[in-house]
Amino acid sequence: MKKQYSIGTKALILYMASLLLTGFVLTALVALLVNYWKKSMLQNAISLAREHGQRVAGEISDIIHKGIEPEMAKLKQNPRVHASIELLLKQNENIVMAALVDERGAMVIRRYQGEERRTSDTAVIEAGGQYTGSLPSAMDDTHLDVILHSRGEKMREMDIPVMIGEKMMGKLQFSVSEDAILNRLSDSSSLITQSLVILLVTLLLILSAAYFLLWRIFSRHVLLIRERDQLDKLAAIGTLASGLAHEIRNPLNSMNINIDVVREELDDPREDSQKKAVELLDSLKREIHHLNQTLSNFMKFALPGKIEKHPTDLAVLVRETLEFVSGEITKKNIKVENSILTACPLLADSTSLKQLLLNLILNAVQAMEQQPRKELRIEVFPEGKFWHLTITDNGAGFGKTDPEKCFEVFYTTRQGGFGFGLPIARQIAEAHGGRLNAENASPAGARFHLIIPK
Template sequence: MATIFVIALAASFWLFATLLAEQLSRSYLEDVLLSGRAHAEEIAKTAEGGESVYQVVEQRRESLDKLSDALARQQVVESVQVYDRLGKLVYQTVTNIDGLTGGFAEQATDLMLPTAREKVVETKNEYQIRTPLSDIGTVVVRIPKEALGTRIDDLRRRLLLRAGVAGGVTIAVLMGAVGFIWHLVQRNAELEQRRRFNDELAALGTLAANLAHEIRNPLNALSINLELLEEELADRPAPPEATRLARREISRLARLVNDFLVYARPTPPSLEAVELGPLFEEVADLMRNECERAGIELRLAKLETTAWADRGQLFQVLVNLAQNACQAVSQSPRKVVTLAASADDSSVVLDVTDTGSGIARSDIHRAREAFFSRRKGGTGLGLAIADRIVASHGGTLTLSNQPDGGLRARIVLPRTRAKDV
């Protein structure tokens, strides 16, 4: 559609320029003929006051040469001729490559002048502008069609070139304006979508807070009562399996409520320079007991550098990714989870890798969606929360399967404060 619009606009400019060139060409032709006639009349007026053409030309020769020179500078007049009353050529000036030449004509070059007087006569090759010289002769200004056509063609080319440049600039400005307006429309639509999304999040956050308040307290009460029940039944040879199952399900529900609350009501990051070495140590300390119980080797490849981030939120992201990695290798013969970091001048890269089975290719693009989980008992919010936190820091979170097996979760954060955060 835009291409058709540009072609139509360019065609309109070209048509307008062509019509304008034709009109100006006609106007230029008329101007040249009128100017030639005016100069011919001025020559005739200059030559008045004599009884014969020869006498007048001899007395006014300097003035005739000046007027002839003025006509020659128009670059279209070929000659100025003066005929006597009998139609014989008496005097002429001719414009050529050597300049303005001429003088009294030789008898052998006498020409017969047609009887038509005081008008423009068009022949095959030229225009003849004829003006009577009192009653003693006629002044003829000759304008060749070839020179006039060359002059008009040159003016037409320059006009079309300038019109083309002006049209191109106009189209470019117009397209720039259309592009800018389109950008504003898209930006406005994006802002409106973001506003609706924020409104929905606010409503969802309010609902989540109310649900968390209504659900968390009964869950806590149930958990406490189950602990008391387990203590009372501790002396029995085989404590009831039902209490353990109930406590596990209550813990899962509590975790789901907490994750949902964090996802529904995100907190803007409070950015600071975070040392990654100590942060990795804290994550390892938190995960160490869980890894030891499951027989998982937790490796740290620390890098003593800093990232511009909210320390608490980045800690939460790393813990979520590390827990996912530990769960992914729980059934793997080789159980290794690695936390590594690297950096360049502009960004810091954090990698959490495991030796599990990875994610199916059909599911990897959905893994960060809220409530999507292939793991039994998973809330489907861990990666969604991590992705949102990383995005709020001006960074990216990508998931990819490793060639030798396992999954790599890569976080890329700016090394300095992000402008859009």
């Protein structure tokens, strides 16, 4: 057996799913924002390193241009050049190595981040690599510094030319460690991520509180709707019960009186008393039939049958209904104008729809009983996904009475009427997803307008 969930449970499941989805989306958005911020800051740090390098290259160009040290090779001992390169490394901790080379690529100066100024030779060996230069001998005063760099560290190499006019005198080369930049950003990004997570949790808590309040309001609203529906049902049941009691009480009173009269007639020795008793018994039979019909109509309205739609034709149903009441139409000399000439296919319950048409046509026939000239007009036309059918008579119409009143149970203006035909007709129309309305026709009579899906 398939498990059924209440509206509240479905709403709760939907909310929890939306909450989880919102959390996932916000988490992904936070990750994307942090990643974008890190990339943006990385580019800014690299651009800043390039600006610092360009400034130092400009200072070296000024030294050469002013003739202080006209040759690149002589800059090796120039304290101003060393100071500029050291300042570059101090100002930007992301630069791990800065070097000055001449136009032939020969090394003039090379300095590393955190390295004290050295006058000795330095060899740089990448991890896993080899140093192919000559090592100093024991007799040589020169000592060799070996600096190892991890091959796994990601570097951004930069070359900035040292220019005198249009002539390139050499290059300022330096390496920017992207890993160092990202490591520094990680602390900041962690704080940002933590702040965003706290903000996210706070937002989810606010949403949860808002949902709780909305849920309370929604539950109260649903409860009020159910109570209102229950009151409407009780009111409708009361109206039906009151009408049914009225319809039953009158025949019962009449039957009670007739039974008393029959008893008196049977006690009367006169010859015609038996005949009168038979007439009264016939009247009792008619009253019993009336009661039975009233109860049958009440059951049809109170417990309508299930609508089972299948392909049918509105034009065919109208013709079959007219044929069914043709005897009554002929007897009362009613002129029928049926303008439905083509097929009108639709999905409907043909049995209940014929009941609707029969109730409307009989209502029109009965409404024209006092008219010397009786005319019944039936028309149909399509509009979008609906069929529009009108049944018009030239009877007394509704006059100043609200046409909607004719759809009330037990309301009837005809002697011997039950007041169920038109309410049942509207009930059938609404069960098909359609509408049934009534109005005064011009110049006289009544018109019933049925709108039903195709």
